Amino acid sequence: MxxxxxxxxxxxxxxxxxxxxxxxxxxxxxxxxxxxxxxxxxxxxxxxxxxxxxxxxxxxxxxxxxxxxxxxxxxxxxxxxxxxxxxxxxxxxxxxxxxxxxxxxxxxxxxxxxxxxxxxxxxxxxxxxxxxxxxxxxxxRHASPELQQRYLGPVVSGEWLSTMCLTEAHAGSDLGLLRTRAQPQPDGSVRLSGQKIFISGGEHDLTDNIVHLVLARLPDAPPGTKGISLFLAPKILPDGTRNALRCDGIEKKMGIKGSATCVMAFEGATGWIVGEPHRGLAAMFAMMNSARLHVALQGLALADNAHRNALRYAHERLQSRAPQRGDTAAPADPIVLHPAVRRSLLRQRVLVEGGRMLAYAAAHLLDLAEHAEDGALRRSAQDDAALLTPVLKAFLTDNGFALASDALQVFGGHGYTHDWGVEQCVRDARIAMVYEGTNQIQAIDLVVRKVLPDGGAKFFALLQRQRAALPPQARHAAAAQDWLARLESALRDTVAAAAGDAELPYRVADDLLRACGLALVAAAWARADAVSAERAAAGDAFHRAKCESAAHCFAQLEPEFAQALAQARAGRTPFAAIEAFDAA
Missing domain, CATH: 1.10.540.10 (Acyl-CoA dehydrogenase/oxidase, N-terminal domain)
Structure with missing residues (x-):
C-alpha cells in the first residue's frame, strides 16, 4: 500500500x-x-x-x-x-x-x-x-485605518502572505530580551534594524509581496516585555521598491522540509507601528492565539492521518497470531486482529476523535466570543477560549507526535522507510510541540498565568460548564463527572500550595495540563456516547463505533489520567539541583 x-x-x-x-x-x-x-x-x-x-x-x-x-x-x-x-x-x-x-x-x-x-x-x-x-x-483589530486600507485586503484574499517575526537567536522564547530596534522617522514610519530567526515563510516564491509583522523596541522603550512594540514591514514598499530586509538563509530541518524557515535581517527596513507603542504583545497575541489553535489542529491532523493509514495497513498486513482456544495451528490473520495492535489503534482513535471534538468546540467558542448578542455569553466564551488555547495546543500536539509514532510501530520496519510515508508524518509532527510557544510554555501559561491569578475561578467555571453539558442519565456521565472533580481538586490543591512554594506551579504544570486534556476528552466522549447510543442500539455501525470508543476511553485511559494526577502530586516535592559537571 x-x-x-x-x-x-x-x-x-x-x-x-x-x-x-x-x-x-x-x-x-x-x-x-x-x-x-x-x-x-x-x-x-x-x-x-x-x-x-x-x-x-x-x-x-x-x-x-x-x-x-x-x-x-x-x-x-x-x-x-x-x-x-x-x-x-x-x-x-x-x-x-x-x-x-x-x-x-x-x-x-x-x-x-x-x-x-x-x-x-x-x-x-x-x-x-x-x-x-x-x-x-x-x-x-489593531492597525491604523491607513494600514488597513493598504494591507488588510490583500491579506484577507491571500494575494499577499504574512509572517510573524518574534524570535531572536539570543532570546528564544524570552521576548523580553529581544534587541531589534525601531527608529522613528519624521514621516511617521520607523526604520527596523535587527535579526530574526525561525521565521516561517520569511521568503518564498508563492506571492509577490510578504507582510512581515515584527516585534521591536522604540528608543524610549522600557526593558522587558513592556517595552515591545509591533510593526508592519512589507517586502515590497508601496512605491514598488524592495524594502531593506532580506533572507540570510534557511534552516535544514528534521521535518516540514517544504516550508522555508528563514533567518531574516532587517537593515533599516521601513515599517509602521501596529497598535500602541510598547503594547506590541497585546496586538501580537491576537495573531499568536489564532496561530496556536492552528498548531493544535496540525497535531490533530497528523495524528488522524497516521492513524487512518495505520488502520488500513493493519487490515491488509497478514501475520501469524497466537493460537486461540481450539486452534490446532496459528493462522495468518490481518494484524488488526492481534490484541497489541488493536489496543494501539483503539487508543489512537479515542484520542484523535476526542481531540477533534475539543478543537471544534473551541473554534465555536471564538465565534460566540465575537458574535453572541448576550454579553455574558460573549465573556464566558472568551474566557473559556483563552483557557483552552494552551491546553489544546500542548495536548493535541503531544498526541500528534506520540500517536504518529504509535502508527509507525504498526507498520513495523516498513514504517521506518520513506516510501511508506509514516516516517515523514512523525518528523513533521515533532515541530508542533516546539513552535508558537513550546508545550512547557503552554502549561505554564495555563497554570501560572491563567489559573493562579484569580485562584482558579474562571477555570473552575469552565469545568462547571463541562459538567452541566453532561446528560445526567448517560452511561458514562458519572465517570466523566468524577474525572472533572478529580482534576478540579488537583488544581485547588495547587492553588493553595503555591502560596508557600513559588516554584511548585512550574513543577506540576505539564502534568496538570495533560490531566486537563484527558478529562476534557473523557467529558466529550461521555456526550458522544449519549448522542450515539440510540442509533448504535438500532444497529448503526458508525454510531456503535462511537459507543465502543467511549467505553474504551473510560476503561483504558483512566490509568493514564490517574498517572498524570499522581505525577502532579509528586511534583510537590522540590526537585534536586542539577550540578555543574565536566563534560570531559
Whole structure:
C-alpha cells in the first residue's frame, strides 16, 4: 500500500452536526443566520476535494525536494506555487474573515475543518497560508485605518502572505530580551534594524509581496516585555521598491522540509507601528492565539492521518497470531486482529476523535466570543477560549507526535522507510510541540498565568460548564463527572500550595495540563456516547463505533489520567539541583 490522505468528512460532520449541534446554534447568531447545514457540508466537501486532489500529492515529493536558497531568494518545491494560486483563486483564505473587509464571514469551525484537512494532506505547504488568519485578526483589530486600507485586503484574499517575526537567536522564547530596534522617522514610519530567526515563510516564491509583522523596541522603550512594540514591514514598499530586509538563509530541518524557515535581517527596513507603542504583545497575541489553535489542529491532523493509514495497513498486513482456544495451528490473520495492535489503534482513535471534538468546540467558542448578542455569553466564551488555547495546543500536539509514532510501530520496519510515508508524518509532527510557544510554555501559561491569578475561578467555571453539558442519565456521565472533580481538586490543591512554594506551579504544570486534556476528552466522549447510543442500539455501525470508543476511553485511559494526577502530586516535592559537571 502507499501513503494516502482521505479527508474525514463523515467524522467532521458528526462533531459539527450531531455532537455540537452547530447549525442550530448558528441560526441564533445574526452573523451566521443564513448559513444552513447543507452549505456547511458543501464547504467541507469542497475543502476536502482541494486537500486530497491538489495539496496531498505534493507532500512526499515536497519533503524530498525541500526548499532552495540562493542570494536571498527562496524557491519552494515544485507545484507549491501553483497549488497556492489555486487556493487563492478559490477564495479559501477569506473563509472566516469579516465580509466588510472582503471575507466570506463563515464560522471559525469551518475554517478549523479546512486547516485540519490541509495540515493532514501537506503540513509543509500549509505553513505558508497558516498565518493568514492570525495576521488578519491582528490588522483588523489593531492597525491604523491607513494600514488597513493598504494591507488588510490583500491579506484577507491571500494575494499577499504574512509572517510573524518574534524570535531572536539570543532570546528564544524570552521576548523580553529581544534587541531589534525601531527608529522613528519624521514621516511617521520607523526604520527596523535587527535579526530574526525561525521565521516561517520569511521568503518564498508563492506571492509577490510578504507582510512581515515584527516585534521591536522604540528608543524610549522600557526593558522587558513592556517595552515591545509591533510593526508592519512589507517586502515590497508601496512605491514598488524592495524594502531593506532580506533572507540570510534557511534552516535544514528534521521535518516540514517544504516550508522555508528563514533567518531574516532587517537593515533599516521601513515599517509602521501596529497598535500602541510598547503594547506590541497585546496586538501580537491576537495573531499568536489564532496561530496556536492552528498548531493544535496540525497535531490533530497528523495524528488522524497516521492513524487512518495505520488502520488500513493493519487490515491488509497478514501475520501469524497466537493460537486461540481450539486452534490446532496459528493462522495468518490481518494484524488488526492481534490484541497489541488493536489496543494501539483503539487508543489512537479515542484520542484523535476526542481531540477533534475539543478543537471544534473551541473554534465555536471564538465565534460566540465575537458574535453572541448576550454579553455574558460573549465573556464566558472568551474566557473559556483563552483557557483552552494552551491546553489544546500542548495536548493535541503531544498526541500528534506520540500517536504518529504509535502508527509507525504498526507498520513495523516498513514504517521506518520513506516510501511508506509514516516516517515523514512523525518528523513533521515533532515541530508542533516546539513552535508558537513550546508545550512547557503552554502549561505554564495555563497554570501560572491563567489559573493562579484569580485562584482558579474562571477555570473552575469552565469545568462547571463541562459538567452541566453532561446528560445526567448517560452511561458514562458519572465517570466523566468524577474525572472533572478529580482534576478540579488537583488544581485547588495547587492553588493553595503555591502560596508557600513559588516554584511548585512550574513543577506540576505539564502534568496538570495533560490531566486537563484527558478529562476534557473523557467529558466529550461521555456526550458522544449519549448522542450515539440510540442509533448504535438500532444497529448503526458508525454510531456503535462511537459507543465502543467511549467505553474504551473510560476503561483504558483512566490509568493514564490517574498517572498524570499522581505525577502532579509528586511534583510537590522540590526537585534536586542539577550540578555543574565536566563534560570531559
Amino acid at each position: 502507499s501513503w494516502e490522505y482521505r479527508a474525514p468528512v463523515r467524522e467532521m460532520r458528526y462533531v459539527i452536526e450531531e455532537l455540537l449541534g452547530l447549525p442550530a446554534q448558528w441560526a441564533q447568531l445574526n452573523a451566521f443566520a443564513e448559513l444552513d447545514a447543507d452549505t456547511a457540508v458543501q464547504v467541507i466537501e469542497e475543502a476536502a476535494k482541494f486537500a486530497v486532489e491538489v495539496v496531498a500529492p505534493l507532500n512526499g515529493p515536497g519533503d524530498l525536494e525541500g526548499c532552495s536558497w540562493r542570494d536571498g531568494a527562496v524557491g519552494t518545491p515544485k507545484g507549491f506555487r501553483a497549488a497556492y494560486q489555486a487556493f487563492v483563486a478559490a477564495g479559501w483564505p477569506a473563509l472566516a474573515c469579516d465580509p466588510a473587509v472582503g471575507g466570506q464571514g463563515l464560522p471559525q469551525v469551518l475554517n478549523a475543518a479546512l486547516y485540519e484537512m490541509l495540515s493532514a494532506a501537506n503540513h509543509a505547504w500549509t505553513m505558508y497560508p497558516g498565518l493568514l488568519h492570525g495576521a488578519y485578526e491582528c490588522l483588523h
